[in-house]
Amino acid sequence: MSRDYLSTTRRGFLGATAALPALVATGAPGRAAVADDVPLEQYEPEFLTPAEWAFVMAATARIIPSEGDGPGALEARVPVFIDRQLAGDFGAAADLYMEGPFVPDAPEELGPQSPLTPAEIYRGAIAALDARLKAGGRPSFVERDAKAQDAFLTDLSEGRVRLEPELREFWDLLLQNTREGYFADPMYGGNAGMAAWKHIGFPGARGSYTEWVGRAEDYPLGPVSISGERG
Amino acid sequence: MARTERKRDVVIVGLGWTGAITGIELAKEGLDILALERGPDRATVPDFKYPQVIDELRFGERYGFMQRPKASTLTIRRTTDETALPYRRLGSFLPGDGVGGAGIHWNGQTWRPQTQEYRLRSYVEETFGADIIPEGMTIQDWGVTAEELEPYYDRFEYMAGISGQAGHVNGEIIEGGNPFEPSRSRDYPLPPLKQQKDSMLFAETAQAMGYHPFPRPAANASAPHVNEYGMQLGPCNYCGFCARYGCLNYSKAAPQTCVLDALKRYENFEYRVNSEVLRVDLAPDGQSATGVTYWDAETQEEVTQPADLVILAAYSIHNVHLMLLSGIGEPYDPATGQGTTGKNYSYQMNGGTTMFFKDRNFNPFASAGSSGMSINDFGIEQIDYAAEGFIGGSYMTCGHSNGQPIRGIALPEGTKGWGAEWKQGVGEWYGRSTGLGSHGSNMSYADCYLDLDPTYTDPHGRPLLRLTFDWKDNDIRMTQFMRRKIEEIVQAMEPDTWQSSYKGDGARYDVRPYQTTHNVGGAIMGTDPNTSSLNRYLQCWGQHNVFVMGASAFPQNIQYNPTGAVGALAYWAVEAIVNDYLPDPRPLV
Numbered sequence: 105m106s107r108d109y110l111s112t113t114r115r116g117f118l119g120a121t122a123a124l125p126a127l128v129a130t131g132a133p134g135r136a137a138v139a140d141d142v143p144l145e146q147y148e149p150e151f152l153t154p155a156e157w158a159f160v161m162a163a164t165a166r167i168i169p170s171e172g173d174g175p176g177a178l179e180a181r182v183p184v185f186i187d188r189q190l191a192g193d194f195g196a197a198a199d200l201y202m203e204g205p206f207v208p209d210a211p212e213e214l215g216p217q218s219p220l221t222p223a224e225i226y227r228g229a230i231a232a233l234d235a236r237l238k239a240g241g242r243p244s245f246v247e248r249d250a251k252a253q254d255a256f257l258t259d260l261s262e263g264r265v266r267l268e269p270e271l272r273e274f275w276d277l278l279l280q281n282t283r284e285g286y287f288a289d290p291m292y293g294g295n296a297g298m299a300a301w302k303h304i305g306f307p308g309a310r311g312s313y314t315e316w317v318g319r320a321e322d323y324p325l326g327p328v329s330i331s332g333e334r335g
Numbered sequence: 336m337a338r339t340e341r342k343r344d345v346v347i348v349g350l351g352w353t354g355a356i357t358g359i360e361l362a363k364e365g366l367d368i369l370a371l372e373r374g375p376d377r378a379t380v381p382d383f384k385y386p387q388v389i390d391e392l393r394f395g396e397r398y399g400f401m402q403r404p405k406a407s408t409l410t411i412r413r414t415t416d417e418t419a420l421p422y423r424r425l426g427s428f429l430p431g432d433g434v435g436g437a438g439i440h441w442n443g444q445t446w447r448p449q450t451q452e453y454r455l456r457s458y459v460e461e462t463f464g465a466d467i468i469p470e471g472m473t474i475q476d477w478g479v480t481a482e483e484l485e486p487y488y489d490r491f492e493y494m495a496g497i498s499g500q501a502g503h504v505n506g507e508i509i510e511g512g513n514p515f516e517p518s519r520s521r522d523y524p525l526p527p528l529k530q531q532k533d534s535m536l537f538a539e540t541a542q543a544m545g546y547h548p549f550p551r552p553a554a555n556a557s558a559p560h561v562n563e564y565g566m567q568l569g570p571c572n573y574c575g576f577c578a579r580y581g582c583l584n585y586s587k588a589a590p591q592t593c594v595l596d597a598l599k600r601y602e603n604f605e606y607r608v609n610s611e612v613l614r615v616d617l618a619p620d621g622q623s624a625t626g627v628t629y630w631d632a633e634t635q636e637e638v639t640q641p642a643d644l645v646i647l648a649a650y651s652i653h654n655v656h657l658m659l660l661s662g663i664g665e666p667y668d669p670a671t672g673q674g675t676t677g678k679n680y681s682y683q684m685n686g687g688t689t690m691f692f693k694d695r696n697f698n699p700f701a702s703a704g705s706s707g708m709s710i711n712d713f714g715i716e717q718i719d720y721a722a723e724g725f726i727g728g729s730y731m732t733c734g735h736s737n738g739q740p741i742r743g744i745a746l747p748e749g750t751k752g753w754g755a756e757w758k759q760g761v762g763e764w765y766g767r768s769t770g771l772g773s774h775g776s777n778m779s780y781a782d783c784y785l786d787l788d789p790t791y792t793d794p795h796g797r798p799l800l801r802l803t804f805d806w807k808d809n810d811i812r813m814t815q816f817m818r819r820k821i822e823e824i825v826q827a828m829e830p831d832t833w834q835s836s837y838k839g840d841g842a843r844y845d846v847r848p849y850q851t852t853h854n855v856g857g858a859i860m861g862t863d864p865n866t867s868s869l870n871r872y873l874q875c876w877g878q879h880n881v882f883v884m885g886a887s888a889f890p891q892n893i894q895y896n897p898t899g900a901v902g903a904l905a906y907w908a909v910e911a912i913v914n915d916y917l918p919d920p921r922p923l924v
């Protein structure tokens with residue numbers, strides 16, 4: 105990977121967050137209320153560019169599809185969750201040790217060693233994957249049908265679509281963040297209506313089950329969230 | 336910039352479990368004490384309050400109460416030929432940070448090692464012959480016995496309000512408890528926790544197979560309890576948000592619930608947060624400490640803090656880091672085996688089998704950090720090492736400690752990790768699986784150790800600690816033995832399907848998945864200054880006014896979670912300080 109690439113994304117990333125200082129805090133109630141009302145198509149991402157947003161929408165819709173029981177990633181508003189995470193401390197690697205020297209191609213068992221933050225990994229990987237498809241004259245990821253998208257994601261997850269070492273964590277991050285957006289408390293923008301909790305039978309933030317220990321029947325109450333919504 | 340503070344009788348580095356215990360015991364003596372904690376202050380209200388604290392994303396996934404690698408981390412490699420790289424993001428283990436340390440976000444599984452674990456090398460040599468100890472394995476005796484420590488375990492358990500069923504009291508075996516535990520002077524202070532359906536199924540099956548199931552001892556209070564400091568614990572709610580979280584209910588034993596409010600009432604005790612100790616300062620002759628130097632994050636300056644007595648209570652790996660940075664003891668050299676600081680780092684060898692039952696619902700969200708039924712029939716004293724070809728042992732437990740969805744839904748083998756199949760799977764199997772896991776010992780080896788990294792530094796410019804560690808054949812054989820035993824029980828429990836996960840031949844240490852925060856060794860206790868850093872009272876051999884608390888003292892890891900032993904050793908050491916050292920400061924051995 106060229107050094108140019110690193111400096112462009114870093115600049116791009118800083119630019120994006122600097123422009124939106126007020127939006128970085130997760131779970132700011134006013135913001136959440138507004139964002140939660142807009143349909144996904146009208147949501148204005150805090151971090152993701154329109155092309156990146158389209159990719160994340162399309163990819164998460166395959167990682168947790170709508171068909172079948174339970175909500176899909178789109179019904180759960182997972183892309184909103186991912187966008188907000190990338191705009192905040194998680195995306196900026198605020199807690200991580202980010203001092204060099206970096207050895208991005210080190211054995212994976214030694215843990216992530218990329219100089220890039222999670223937000224930069226998303227940005228870089230989505231661009232790299234799109235560029236690769238375009239270079240081959242093929243339809244981009246979002247233009248493909250569901251079957252072709254699944255095939256591409258399978259290749260990505262199994263390492264047949266290779267990313268440069270700096271970006272190789274992309275699939276793991278995308279999968280982890282998709283699951284987080286599905287199951288985390290709704291105040292982070294995903295798990296809309298606590299529908300993912302209902303799907304599995306998790307009662308959320310009730311926090312007290314003394315009478316329920318050792319019982320075999322299904323728990324009768326729907327979930328509650330940290331901010332007090334009832335599902 | 337630098338300032339010097341007035342001299343104190345005692346300075347304590349770190350305010351987790353061991354810092355709190357030594358703090359209150361020394362405060363009672365009227366000493367002028369300052370505890371320095373690198374992280375923020377933390378209390379049940381507001382930091383652990385309902386419902387904000389039961390937030391899986393913030394605390395379970397983003398490690399809200401843990402050490403931030405940006406502020407403090409280490410480098411890791413598997414072998415001495417490899418270049419160690421930074422532990423940039425937490426994974427394998429999760430050191431605590433802030434008042435309460437890892438004592439706020441532990442599960443509360445509280446054990447006493449078996450009698451022979453304190454004299455493991457002697458036991459192996461006497462029973463099986465020295466020949467069975469593989470080349471490079473560096474196990475040692477602790478220099479203290481189960482009998483000597485019994486009163487201190489008892490004290491820790493009554494202070495922490497442990498729920499359990501004794502199995503061996505004053506030499507008598509008690510039905511329903513662990514018959515293989517060392518003899519204790521009385522039962523646990525509280526009755527066992529309630530058990531879930533899966534634990535009960537396991538217990539019935541194990542019993543029928545001739546094993547000895549018992550409730551896992553828990554620092555999750557099963558009933559109200561008032562401890563020796565007047566601190567009150569309320570009964571656990573089975574909230575299902577225990578490990579990685581502070582307890583919302585004043586039920587889990589933690590420095591906050593068991594010690595700190597009482598300690599803060601002593602006027603001779605003071606603590607400062609956001610105060611990271613950078614080194615222990617030694618007298619010019621190196622024979623004693625003069626105090627510590629710390630970084631005051633508020634004023635952004637280095638502070639010299641003189642003290643007569645220095646207690647390192649900074650968690651195992653951080654104790655060793657401070658000793659290496661301060662020149663306490665000789666750094667261990669794996670090539671020659673000389674030196675002791677950093678020697679015998681070891682970890683924990685766990686494995687497990689997940690069972691899936693189509694027609695059962697275990698309601699895993701209704702659980703406590705230490706719920707579950709265990710057996711100890713394959714403990715360190717129950718195995719013929721010569722016949723099995725390994726040294727070590729394990730306890731086994733069935734049960735859920737939480738049902739949090741992001742990290743915790745097991746799916747049958749072959750189920751895709753995403754897509755329609757995954758979505759259907761999580762709906763179908765959440766609550767319908769359970770695990771039977773082994774929690775095993777890990778021996779120490781000549782080439783598993785801690786030293787200073789040559790390349791990477793922390794925000795203060797100090798070299799990071801470097802950890803060199805990999806799995807060894809002996810311990811892999813132990814876990815494979817446990818696998819065979821567990822799979823027999825699993826088959827008898829008749830799940831619809833099951834799958835196993837144990838380290839196999841050639842397994843390498845992987846820092847990414849969480850394993851345990853049971854990092855031990857590096858400042859080990861013993862009877863010989865040439866082979867240990869501390870004497871049997873956790874006193875440094877070279878600097879008599881420096882005592883080092885925590886699991887850094889273990890010469891190899893026990894088969895259990897460490898905190899029972901860590902707490903008992905803290906009481907043992909602080910009693911020696913009060914009764915023996917303070918009247919006549921000197922090397923106690």
Ligand SMILES: Cc1cc2nc3c(=O)[nH]c(=O)nc-3n(C[C@H](O)[C@H](O)[C@H](O)COP(=O)(O)OP(=O)(O)OC[C@H]3O[C@@H](n4cnc5c(N)ncnc54)[C@H](O)[C@@H]3O)c2cc1C
Binds near residue numbers: 352
């Ligand atoms: C998720 C999790 C689950 C666990 N579950 C269990 C369990 O079920 N059973 C069990 O037995 N054990 C368990 N443990 C381990 C248990 O938490 C530790 O054994 C115990 O907390 C160790 O106590 P300590 O006093 O040695 O260290 P800690 O409690 O970690 O306290 C050390 C303190 O020192 C501070 N410190 C470090 N360096 C410095 C410095 N340079 N200057 C100032 N302050 C410093 C830290 O910030 C911290 O607050 C678990 C740990 C984790 C993380």
Ligand code: SF4
Binds near residue numbers: 574580581585587
């Ligand atoms: S499970 Fe019990 S002890 Fe653990 S955090 Fe919840 S209420 Fe506290």
